[in-house]
Amino acid sequence: MEEPKMQTASVVIKPNEEFIQEAERLKPALLKRKVEAVQLVNVVRDEAMIHGWKAEAAGEPALLSAKELGKGDSVILDFGDHRVGYLAFDVSSVGSPPDAPLQLKLTIGEMPVEMAEPFSEYEGWISSSWLQEETLTIDVLPKRIELPRRYSFRYVKFEVLASSMKYRAILDNISCTMVTSADISQVESLDHPDDMLERIDRVSIRTLEDCMQEVFEDGPKRDRRLWLGDLRLQALANYETFRNYDLVKRCLYLFAGVPDEKGNVSANLFIEPTLIADDTYLFDYSLFFTTSLFDYYTASQDEKTLRALWPTARRQVELALEQLDDRGIVQDRQTWWSFIDWQMDLNKQASSQAILIYALKRAIRMAVWVGCESAGRLTEQLSAIEEAALKHLWDGELNWFVSGEQRQVSWASQIWFVLAEVMPAGANKELMLRLLDTPPDIGLSTPYMHHHLVEALLVSGCQEPAVAHLKAYWGGMLADGADTFWELYDPDNKTFSPYGSYLINSYCHAWSCTPTYLIRHYGL
Template sequence: MQNRRTERNAFFPIFWKMDSHYPLVDFHKDFSLPKADTIHFQTEGICNIKIDGKAIDDLTGTFIVPAGNHRINVKIYNQATPPTVFMSGRYVKTDASWLATFEDKEWIDETGKSSDVSATNYQPAGYWNFNSTNQIPSHFVLPVIVQRPVSVVKKDNSILLDFGKETFGYVKLHGIAGRGRLQLVYGESKEEALDTEHAETFDWITISSSKKIDTTPQLSKAFRYVNIKNTDGLQLDSVSMLYEYADLKDKGSFACNDEELNKIYDVSKYTLHLSTREFFIDGIKRDRWIWSGDATQSYLMNYYLMNDNETVKRTMYALRGKDPVTSHINTIMDYTFYWFLSFYDYYMFTGDKTFLVNNYDRMKTLMDYVVARRNKDGLLEGMTGDWVFVDWAKGLSKKGALSFEQLLFARGLETMTICADLSDHKDDAVQYSKMATDLKGKLFEYYWSEKQKALVHSRIDGKQSDNITRYANMFAIFFNYFNEIQKSEVKKSVLLNDTIPSITTPYMHFYELEALCALGSQDHVLKEMKDYWGGMLKLGATSFWEEYDPSKKGAEHYEMYGRKFGKSLCHAWGASPIYLLGRYYLGVSPTSPGFETYEIKPALGGLKWMDGVVPTPNGEVRVYCNTSNIKISASEGVGKLIFKSANNPKCKEGKIIAKGGNQYELEIKKDQPYSINYKAVVSE
């Protein structure tokens, strides 16, 4: 995936270590067979198959396992592609219950006796829906569908195609003949497609055929416009495209009375789908890489829209790679911590303990790497080889030990505490808990400014700086690190303070708005979403961008990284309204793993009504809310509806409990619809 990027038609490799697959893998499973079973099998790679430790010598595609208790071992070597095996019998089948290892630690002594393999670390084998010998995993490709341009403008030596909106796939040339070359210049904007000298991506197509043929470039591209430069006079009948996509269905939804917000939600959905491929990638034009910060937000949006666990797990495995650890994930300090935090989110939204346990060793070695890089005060600051990113912001200081990095570090240690406990590493859990507590204490000792009522940005040479930025302060709110007084102070001194440098990326704007939502400012956030994401729509955006600065004009919006068209106009982190609307307006969030329990805190935020679905591991939670009625239904778990009412609310299906201060609660049981009559409280 990450080696498909091109820039100006040149291969552009990633910046960090790329790990390959393990070339030799042992798969095994124990079976109890009531009858003999004939097994049909296929592997990718050279294989050795043993039944109860004895190798079979006929590997022509079938073998027989007698009735009784047996262990089947399949060891496969394949340097080119990951070792895979498919088996199909009446009783013996390859499924998710098989175990795998890349080293079985077996040895044979001088008498021929095999050692035990009790020291071997087995993990569940990767298992996907390749359900016949005709489906070869290494041949997997994403599906495509044909799309046609909505506009074709022909000139003497060029054709400009407009596909109507941002899209991704392969341009297909139909009925092309002659001798020569033509150039396909791709553009997310018309300006980019027409600027051959500065466009980020293009392809050359060489033709030498007297007969009409169809042809397609080898690599998929992102574009809305395609400028076909045909200076050699090649004959060309027509052009279409093959739209490439991950076949994931929407399970969540959101609609309301505000059509602009509905449009923002729909374009957010399209943006996330475009950036969801074999993995969650950052953007479809430029990088097409797996970045931890981008992916972390994609996971959250995914939980409220597609709820696809497999793409999350694949992406997290790809980001971590193998031991030994030689750098931070993506070389970025903060991106390492996002990877840790993603495990907690995954566990809460899915309830999948197995994934955390299987990854604990990888988590521990990465955390060991982090802990070893602390300074004498036990804090983290950039060292040689570290990229301290935080955000794309002009003039943002990266000097010293940043409060933002310590905050993420503390949260990462808290996540490690949970995962160590779940993995039955109790001593580790105690150690990580103590480290987290100590670091949180230092966070407030070293960075809290009573004068400025905020966490300062950095600590340089052992001294607190005067610089205040939004980053650490807004994360500390939804991490719940501030007390209620501090939250109120930071809201005024930082989040609603125009003298604090503003944020211009959807990436960090997401977290800023989450902090405000966590403080109950949905009215303000609604205006921000309509202004910020609505601002991109007013400029003609059909997917949301990597960065948006309302002060820019015209083609200035396409500039980034010192390049005329360097900005991505379809970036996964631009789709964050999906999460904000599901989590803080519909108000649905898990309070225990896998939605065994959950909360619903609907907040209209100035809307007249809203209606939506939040997917859960085995079902969904449906929420409708207007200013006088709330309707709830859920298909699993036990929920708690928490809401405010200016009058005494009524519900025939359950008992409403008054909590004081116009706040009420109602228990929500599965498969029971609820209708609550109430009067919405007007925001202060």
């Protein structure tokens, strides 16, 4: 996720050095594995494929060492699956001694379209520097090249931009040293009788594995940061698979280590060169610190961490409660104050109210666990804001939750109120079935919200449609060529990108990894 910066000028960070040191102590060692390309490919036009391109086999990688490349020549290697790591290769020459440097361009991509459509035509609003390409000028041949930057990719295109008529270049021994902090040996085999769910589970795990680095990254291609919304979902998937509790704990301590002067945690963190809290603060993401701590303790029973981080978790709820109007409803402001989904037409008031209720219920349970006297006060506030939500946001004539001055009806509002369990179980089930039967115009844009749709169906007792949607949506990505799950996928608009170009989309993204959690946790 990445978005325009808002309200950023006056933030003052109050670091907690004890928390930062604890996070540093929990820094994982990265596991490394060397892999090589599996085939040469050509990328060709096919309008039936997503983005209009597909990769066709063009020979074994061993043929590359016999392929002489001159100016204007290019080759594309397919590593057979999604990879995150460091590229290295040998380059040498044949013919006369090299009398001029070799200029070599590498285009590195997760999807065939990145090998086909020139990055020079990119016009999105996110910096083009996220597009993975390198231009190397090599003065002396032969040479072993080890690229210092980490890449996220399946395909690599090598193109000779300039050389000399007196020699030609040879590429050989091309490899990737993959890196992750996820130990795949810790994952129990699913052996699901449904082949589609088995495959979705496997690709979900691979997506999570590639995002588990020194922190839970949102995406290894872009923007390689620790985001709270992604962390919450990654952690849930991790508890069912890798069970790396220390990595979750490290991330929680990092967020708690750099709050602002009011105690608010940032929506995301930069880890290098030093720990830096980004100047983006989101209503829903701050509350997800509270819910993430609750989930962590539920999975790990680590009482020491619960007690240490409880004040930070409680503070996020307190700050959110300050955002209520005199009716007890979250104020409706037209800024990037709450994310919810990449849906530009979505009014976020109702969803934000439901997320506050969702977080407050978990905060109350943590308060009881640690013996905090705030439990009673928080319980009273919960009752008041639930009552306010039913009074002001539930439209009994429409039978929908509404949001904002225009009383907008959206998928997100209904989903989050079901997850918050404001209404009785039977009413929640009726609401979800009505949502599927008569869907609102304001729909869902990302796998992030499709996760919440499936989970809302499950918690309301609608397992059959939950499984059907999971298979249709994530299975749709598989049918369109995914080997890790994507940041963005709209089956009705497969070119969708909130950034202005699908070239910059992330095709291995943290918030898409949750089917493995849904399948395993709910016993699907």
